[in-house]
Amino acid sequence: MKTKLPKLHVLTLGCSKNTVDSEALTAQAKANDFLIVDDAERADVMMINTCGFIEEAKQESVNAILGGVSLRQQGKLKKLLVMGCLSERYKTDLERELPQVDRYFGVIGLGGDVLQEILKELGGEYKHELLGERALSTPAHFAYLKISEGCDNPCSFCAIPLMRGGHKTKPMPALIDEAKSLRAKGVKELVLIGQDLTYYGLDLYGERKLADLLKRLSDIGFEWIRLLYAYPAKFPTEILPVMRERENICKYLDMPIQHINDDLLKSMRRGITKRRTIELIEQIRAEVPNIRLRTTLILGYPNETEEIFEETLAFIEQTKFDRLGCFSYSHEENTAAYLLKDNVPTKEKKRRVKTVMELQQKISLEKNEKLIGQSMRVLIDRIESGAAYGRTEFDAPEVDNEVVITSAQKGFKVKDLKIGEFYNAVVTDAEAFDLFGEITSD
DSSP: OOOOOOEEEEEEOSSHHHHHHHHHHHHHHHHTTOEEOSOGGGOSEEEEEEOOSSHHHHHHHHHHHHHHHHHHHTTSOSEEEEEEHHHHHHHHHHHHHOTTSSEEOOOOTTSSHHHHHHHHHHTOOOOGGGTTOOOOOSOTTEEEEEOEESOOOOOTTOOHHHHHOSOEEOOHHHHHHHHHHHHHTTOOEEEEEOSOGGGTTHHHHSSOOHHHHHHHHHTTTOSEEEEOOOOSTTOOTTHHHHHHHOTTEEEEEEOOOBOOOHHHHHHTTOSOOHHHHHHHHHHHHHHSTTOEEEEEEEESOTTOOHHHHHHHHHHHHHHOOSEEEEEEOOOOTTSGGGGSOOOSOHHHHHHHHHHHHHHHHHHHHHHHHTTTTOEEEEEEEEEETTEEEEEOTTSOTTTSOEEEEEEEOTTOOGGGOOTTOEEEEEEEEEOSSEEEEEEEEO
16 A cells, blocks of 8 residues: 655745755655645645744744644644744744744754754655755746855844854855756756855855856856845955856846945944945946846934935935845844844834835836836746746846736747746836836747
8 A cells, every 4th residue: 555645835934045945855855755735734744944034024934833833733734843043043932932833943054954853853764865955946947056054244233143153155066066956957047145145265265255156157057147145345346357257147236235324334333334335336337337236225223313314315316226125123132233222213114114115116217217128138937817027137036126028029929938938028118116028039
C-alpha cells in the first residue's frame, strides 16, 4: 500500500531574504517526501516564516500565527511551526504567549543547522547534499540570490542585527554554483540581495569583493542581474564601471539613504553626511548614465522637526529619485534609538509619509511621461484578463513600476505573449507608477 505523503504549507512574510530561506526549507522538505500545498487548510503541517523588522510587520506575523493556531485548534493541522526573524527575536515571549505552536525556530542563515532541526521536527531526515538547493517560489524567469547574511552596520533604528546577527559573506564559489544552478533552471533575471551588498567579502576575504562577484555572475549568461540594498557609507565605487560596461547588469540600484539631515544622520549612526550623500548620487549618475536609483526614507525619527522635514522635501525635489519608498519610524526595543524619546506623534508621522509619497508621485509621473513614444525592452511577468504585465530593466520585481501591455502591432497578439520572455514595446501612455505600451517585436 502506497504511503500517504505528509502535506506541508509554508507561509512566508517579510522581505525577499525570507523568501530565499523558505525556498531552501521547501527544497529540503520535498527531498524528504513532503507534499507542498498552497492552502493551509489542506496541510498536515504549517510553517510560518515571520518578519520582525518594524511594528507593522511584527503585528502581521503575530496575526498569521494566530491564524495557524486557530487551524491547529480546529484539528485541521497536525503540527504548527514558526521560524524567521520574529521568532528569533521574541522566542521566549512567543513560547509564553502562544504555547499552542508546536515549536519556534530562528532564521536559517547561511548554514544548515536550523534546517536540520526543522526537518527533524517535521519527521524527515536532513540530506546534506541538498544544502544550497531551493524550490523557487518566484516566477520561473527570476530568482533572488542572497549573497550574505546579517549586518555589521550600527544603524540606531535597526533591529536586523538582533535577529540575523553580524555580516557573514557567502563564499564566492558557493554563490557561483548556486547561480549556475538557477541559470540551468531557466532563470533569466538574478536579483542580488543582502542586508548590505556593498559589504560583501570584507569579513571573509579582507576586502570588498562585490565588483569581482558581479563580473563572475555576469559571465554565467543571465539576461539581467539586479542589485538591491546598497549601503551608501563607504560605497564601493569600483562597482560602477562594472555596472556601466556589463550589458546584462541592470542600470538600477536600490540604495536606502534613510535620511538627509546631518543631525539625524549622525543620530542614526549612518556613517555619512548630507554632502557626501549628494556627491555619491551625482557620481553614480555620472559614471552609469541612464541609471535608475531607488531609495528609502524613514520619517518621524526622534527629534525630526518640521524644519528638518522641509529640508527632506527640498532634497527629494532637487534629487528626483526614480523610485522612492518611505515608512514611519518604529521605536524598536534594544536598538540604540530606543533610548531616545519617540517624540513625533503617530498622526504626524503618517502625514509626513503621505506628503513625501505625494511629492514622489509627481516626480515619478514627470519622469514616466518623458518615456512616451520610446521603445523599451520588457520582460513579461504575468498575463491576466487580456493584458500582459512586464517590467523594464529599470524596475525590480514586486516593488517597482510595471508596463501594462494591452495591444500589439502587426504580427503580434497579446494573448500569444509568453511569461518570462522579452519583447520590445513602445510606451503609449504613462501614470505615476505604471507605463502602458504596445508590443512591436520580440
